[in-house]
Amino acid sequence: MLNPRSQFPVLSQAGHSLAFLDSAATAQKPLPVIEAMNDFYKNHYSSVKRGAYSLSAKTTALYEQARAKVAAFIGANPDEIIFTKGTTESINLVANSYGFANFKNGDEIVLSALEHHANIVPWQLVQNTLRRFNINIHIKVLDCDNDGNLVFADNHSPSLRAECGNPDIFNSKTKIVSLTHTSNAIGTINPLNEIIPIIRNLAPQAQILIDGAQGVPHSHISVANYDFLAFSGHKLYAPTGIGVLYGKRELLEKMPPYQGGGEMIDKVTFEETTFAAPPARFEAGTPPIAEVIGLGAAIDFINEIGMENITKHEEQITAYTLDELKKIPEVQIIGNPKNRGSIISFLAANIHPHDAAL
Ligand SMILES: Cc1ncc(COP(=O)(O)O)c(C=O)c1O
Numbered sequence: 460m461l462n463p464r465s466q467f468p469v470l471s472q473a474g475h476s477l478a479f480l481d482s483a484a485t486a487q488k489p490l491p492v493i494e495a496m497n498d499f500y501k502n503h504y505s506s507v508k509r510g511a512y513s514l515s516a517k518t519t520a521l522y523e524q525a526r527a528k529v530a531a532f533i534g535a536n537p538d539e540i541i542f543t544k545g546t547t548e549s550i551n552l553v554a555n556s557y558g559f560a561n562f563k564n565g566d567e568i569v570l571s572a573l574e575h576h577a578n579i580v581p582w583q584l585v586q587n588t589l590r591r592f593n594i595n596i597h598i599k600v601l602d603c604d605n606d607g608n609l610v611f612a613d614n615h616s617p618s619l620r621a622e623c624g625n626p627d628i629f630n631s632k633t634k635i636v637s638l639t640h641t642s643n644a645i646g647t648i649n650p651l652n653e654i655i656p657i658i659r660n661l662a663p664q665a666q667i668l669i670d671g672a673q674g675v676p677h678s679h680i681s682v683a684n685y686d687f688l689a690f691s692g693h694k695l696y697a698p699t700g701i702g703v704l705y706g707k708r709e710l711l712e713k714m715p716p717y718q719g720g721g722e723m724i725d726k727v728t729f730e731e732t733t734f735a736a737p738p739a740r741f742e743a744g745t746p747p748i749a750e751v752i753g754l755g756a757a758i759d760f761i762n763e764i765g766m767e768n769i770t771k772h773e774e775q776i777t778a779y780t781l782d783e784l785k786k787i788p789e790v791q792i793i794g795n796p797k798n799r800g801s802i803i804s805f806l807a808a809n810i811h812p813h814d815a816a817l
Contacts, residue, residue, distance in 0.1 A: 463764055466490050483643060483673065483802050485693045488753075492696055495756035496749045506745055508722060522748055525755030526738070532758050533688065534681040535705050541741045542751055545702035546672040547577040549689030550637070552704055552741060553668055554581035556714045557635070564594045566634040569665075571601040571609055573642040573649070578670045582637070599628050601638075607645035607794030609654070629661035636667050640674030645794035646777075646802035648674070655684045666710065677800055678770045686710055692750065697757035701750035704741070711737035718743040773801040 464470060466489040470477045479487055499521065505514035507522045523537070530537040543549045568582050586596050602610045629636070636658055641648045655667060668687040674680055675690040682688050682705050692701035706714070716723055716734055720743035725733040734740045761769065780803060784790050789808040807815040 463489070466760070468493070483694070485699070486676065486696050488698065489696055489757075489760050491760045492698070492753045492756045496698065496753045499749050499752045504749075507748055518748060521752050521755070522746070525751045525758075528755045528758045529703055532762075533675070533705060534683060536708065538736070538738055539682075539705055539708050539711065541704040541706065541711075541738045542746055543689075543702045543704050543741075544700055544747075545691040545693065546575075546670060546689045547581075547691075547702075549687075549702055549704035550578055550668070550670065551581045551584075552717045553635075553637075553687050553689075553706070554585045556717045556741070557666065557710070558582075558585040559589075560713070560715050562589060562594065562596050562634060564596075565632055566596045567599055567630070567632045568596060569599045569601060569628060569633055569636045569638075571638050571649075572603045573607070573609065573639055573645065573647055574637070575639065575643050575670065575672065577672070578637055578639060582635075596634075597632075601628060603647070605794075607642065607647045607796040609647075609649060629658055629665070631662070631664070633662035633665040636662070636665050637670065638667075639670040639672075640680065641677070641800040641802070642796075643673050643802065645796060645804060646799045647794065647796035648798040648800050650798065652684070673800060673802065677773055679766050692754045692757065695754070695757050696760055697754035698747075698750045700747050701754050703754075706737070708737070711741070714741075716740050716743065720744040722746075777801045777803065 467487045468490060469487050470479065499518070503514055503517050503521065505512070505518045507515065507519045509515040509519075526537045526540050526542070529535075529540050541549075541552070543552060562585070568586075570579060570582065582598055586598060589596055604610055638649060638651070640651065651669065658665065658667060666686040667684075668689065669685045671680055671688050671690040672694060675688075676695045680688070685705070686707050687710075688703075688705040690703050692703070693699040714737075718741075719732075722745075723735055723740050723743040725735050777799065781792070784792060784803065784805060787807075789810075791806045791808070793804040793806065806812070
């Protein structure tokens with residue numbers, strides 16, 4: 460097997476070997492990703508779907524191959540994969556497109572206390588805009604306990620409604636449930652396989668969006684149980700400026716465009732425009748082609764190492780780090796989730812976090 464560390468040029472700084480601890484924010488780039496993008500710029504550069512010349516045909520093939528790789532990586536169909544700028548744009552796309560087309564007065568959105576701002580603010584913006592048209596939608600928040608587990612995380616019973624502290628959190632008005640796969644703050648991996656059937660039972664009409672920004676880079680994720688999945692390329696060893704929205708085909712087909720421009724249309728006149736089928740409908744304008752190709756190369760890189768090897772390695776170094784941190788009496792680890800990813804937050808007594816980081 461290739462030595463993964465040797466694949467990251469930035470880790471071999473002149474004179475010393477760099478330890479990079481900010482991978483939850485963004486991952487370093489391995490050689491195959493850098494080389495795939497260089498190769499594109501050096502040898503094939505052109506725009507996609509411009510037809511009549513061979514460079515563009517080759518570029519279009521590389522672009523669509525990357526879409527197929529992403530689809531296979533998460534168990535989806537290629538036409539269910541929309542390229543966006545990142546998790547943030549993916550969630551904004553759903554909030555705006557699905558939200559404005561479907562939200563009615565009194566509808567409810569359920570988020571959790573573990574969400575990143577990218578999964579809070581887009582819903583508030585839609586809420587604010589709809590209010591101007593006298594449509595009031597409500598945002599409800601699933602709480603988490605002091606350990607960082609969603610309050611019903613260990614509740615396997617369909618009587619969740621009566622037991623979860625907020626009895627009606629899922630009901631016939633719930634339109635969207637948008638939850639993170641893994642908390643970026645505490646590291647909690649939510650037990651989605653257990654809670655999604657409960658949500659489907661209590662609110663069968665609701666669509667379930669999963670924020671996979673901190674989940675997709677670290678373990679096998681299949682979209683089988685999700686309606687939407689959002690994630691970012693740059694946390695997955697791919698470049699910045701590229702992300703993914705997976706949406707179930709039958710949902711995407713009914714959703715209006717999020718942005719207007721070239722490539723997303725079927726026919727344009729000054730009176731009326733008809734739109735292309737998904738995914739093109741949601742990819743207005745010239746896309747980030749090199750970044751898409753880089754994302755495809757990043758997925759090949761992960762597949763070559765084996766996601767199960769990545770998961771196992773991260774479990775080992777997380778357990779080791781926790782053990783070592785617990786030996787320092789001044790360190791207080793924040794949260795103790797039942798299932799933890801490779802993120803650890805801690806306080807060092809009386810030391811400002813900025814100073815501790817330095
Ligand atoms: C859980 C989670 N969701 C969403 C985001 C936003 O991702 P991006 O800034 O790549 O759009 C992040 C980024 O840190 C995250 O950790």
